[in-house]
Amino acid sequence: MNTLTIRNVDDATKDKLRQAAALHGRSMEEEVRTILRNALAQNTPSAGLGQRIHARFAALGGFELELPARTERPRGVDPDTGAAS
Numbered sequence: 001m002n003t004l005t006i007r008n009v010d011d012a013t014k015d016k017l018r019q020a021a022a023l024h025g026r027s028m029e030e031e032v033r034t035i036l037r038n039a040l041a042q043n044t045p046s047a048g049l050g051q052r053i054h055a056r057f058a059a060l061g062g063f064e065l066e067l068p069a070r071t072e073r074p075r076g077v078d079p080d081t082g083a084a085s
Contacts, residue, residue: 006032 009017021031047055075084 017028017031021028024031024034026034077084
């Protein structure tokens with residue numbers, strides 16, 4: 001196991017941590033390990049943003065958009081004026 005030192009923790013945060021540790025019947029050190037484990041386990045998405053958005057709304061049903069055929073070449077933009085070229 002490695003050691004991690006956290007400096008400059010404000011008094012209010014330290015007091016809340018001490019109270020949470022006492023509430024859960026563990027040391028402050030174990031409370032911090034538990035908080036870190038839980039926080040990191042929740043924030044590890046297995047998919048990209050697009051896939052997560054799709055998964056959230058997939059149950060609502062979906063539809064396919066018909067994309068029109070492109071008949072013109074894409075136009076560029078003049079970076080100085082912002083006008084289409």
